[in-house]
Amino acid sequence: MEHSGTVLIVARRGGDWTDCLDVLSERYAYRVVLVGSVAEALTTMSGIHVDLAVAEDRKDESIGLDFLTRLRVSHPEIMRVYVATGGSPLSYGTLTKAAIYQFLLTPLDATQLGLVVERALEARELARRHRILSREFKISGDVLRLGERRDLLFRPESHQFEKLVYASEKMAELCDLAKQAATTELPILIQGETGTGKELLARAIHYNSPRRTSPLLIQNCGGMPDDLLQSELFGHKRGAFTGAISDRLGLFRAADGGTVFLDEISEVSPSFQVSLLRFLQEGEVKPLGSDKVEHCSVRIIAASNRSLKDMVARREFRQDLYFRLKGFELEVPPLRERRDDIAPLSEFFAAKHADGMGRKILGITASTIEKLSACDFPGNVRELENEIRRMVALAKDGEYITTRNMSASLLASAAARSRSDGPRGFVPEGATLKDRVESLEKQIVGSALLRNHWNQSRTAAELGLSRVGLSNKIKRYNLEQQG
Structure with missing residues (x-):
């Protein structure tokens, strides 16, 4: 599900943004996320990469403007567009404080908004390229310690899957599979060590799925007793247990149409595994203290830092639940790999x-x-x-x-x-000193070329050679680029 950028719109409930949403998503191929409050906007931004934010204020309000002002500090890379009611007093100083790219007045013209968003993102890209060039060519030798190298700043192209940043082939393959999984309705099991980014991957999957306009709710299952976890996920009726002073909807019903992310799924008890299995099979929710069974449509993404397959082999986790959870199985590799x-x-x-x-x-x-x-x-x-x-x-x-x-x-x-x-496990070859020096030089040049992905300009600069000098050594030692 490719898109040319993500636009977050913060607008109070009841406004008509239909034409604007159609223009931005259909004509410009932007991914558009519409939220009804600043709190919802902040939650959304914690899980997805946002390129531009549009915030609306109605008469005598400044909630949207305050949000854009805060955004300038917390997310300065996000372009900001402000929408106000016609006739509202707009202070130049206030707008400047928020560093707004453009402000528009209601009633909005969808075509005008589309053009403003397009120009804003073009300006953002130009500013990004300018920053890179300015940084790379800035001379600041006096701030470095003697011998500290500042080169190799142009690295292999990195990629992003929402908030996941990577350059390795392993993560590229993982994210490609995750993007395919996102377009389906199958449950997803994410496994990997603590701190590898399993929750970020779950958020990225949700916001690239057909359910992205519905809620993503998160529950950590680690260390929770069954009755509390049952109440959190399935809900309860008033008086179901001591302290139940009111009805509770439960995450499954609250996320109807959306996604629930269950972290540390390996920690749930065998008895709760049965309840979860029934929900996955039938979509049935029975709140504590209620005789009524309700149905809801929720996609489950589960995560574990322990191998569920190994736990199944040790009879610590139900095999049928494991197979239900792993519609897609994604393994996030540790950073050392x-x-x-x-x-x-x-x-x-x-x-x-x-x-x-x-x-x-x-x-x-x-x-x-x-x-x-x-x-x-x-x-x-x-x-x-x-x-x-x-x-x-x-x-x-x-x-x-x-x-x-x-x-x-x-x-x-x-x-x-x-x-x-050691010295990369290398022992110079040859009988004479000349042969050994040449063997060492070949190793050094070859390693530098590999480190720089055969970018000869960068390699020559690192080794203090001219392009011609490096080219001669490549020919002399018959060095060839692999792959």
Whole structure:
């Protein structure tokens, strides 16, 4: 389900946005998400990548404008369009504070809104390219430690599946499969270690599915007693148990037409597994204390940091429930198995937290990326993000993040890995000194080419060679690009 961008519209209930939604989604192929409150907008933004936000205010209101003002700080990369009622007093200072790209008056013209959104996103892309070029060509040698390399900033193209950032083949394959799974109605089982991004993947799937206009509700099943989990998911009637002072709808009925994400599904008891299996088979919901059975249409996405297949083999998890849950089975690999993702993730988190802290960070040096990439990160992406947030906080405005900002434990881990790996396991060949030096030179040039994905300009700059000089060495040593 490809789209050319995501537009979030925050509008009070009762307004007619039908024509605007049709123009934005049909003529421009944008994904449009319409929400009725700021709280709903913030929840939505936590799960999907948003390119532009439109906020509406009616007469004598400033809720939408306040939201756009906050957005300028929390999500400065999102373009902002303000819609106000005709005749409303609009202060230039107030609009400037929110850094609004454009404001429109009701009644809205759908064609005009479409053009404004298109121009805003074009301006956003131009600004993004300008920032990249400005950062790459900025001379700031005095802020780096002696010997700290700042090169290799143009990395292999990274990709995003909503909030998931990746460059590795493993994650590309996973996200391609997740996009296919999103278009179906089948349940999905996501497995992987803690901190790998299972909830982000679940959110991405929901917002790329036919159910994206309906709620996504989340329940962590870990450490919850059966009666409380039964009440949270299936609901209860007043007086069903001590403390039940009013009826509770339950997540399944509240998410009717949408998706429920059940995290830590491996922790539910055998008796609750039976209730969940019946819901998956029949769509039946029976609240605690009620004799009435109701039906609802909910897609289940479940996640576990333990292998359910192994638990089934040990008779710790019902086999029939396991087969019901894994309409699609997605395994999120740990960060140590996809080190290519560390660089784009680090830069993404650095930009994110620098914006959030109001800091101006020029980037992350190549030496720092290399040391981060040498770490195993047992806490996975979550641990990496915490480290980058700490490093951003320690870096000075207008500087690069360098190895001096890294925590001592990670530096020690990177050093230990380098020692255990040795000099990449390489022993120079040849009988004479000349032969051995040439063997070492061939290894160094070949490794640099691989590291730079055979980008010869970048490799030559790293090795201090001219393009012609590098080309001669490639021919001399018969180096060939693989794949």
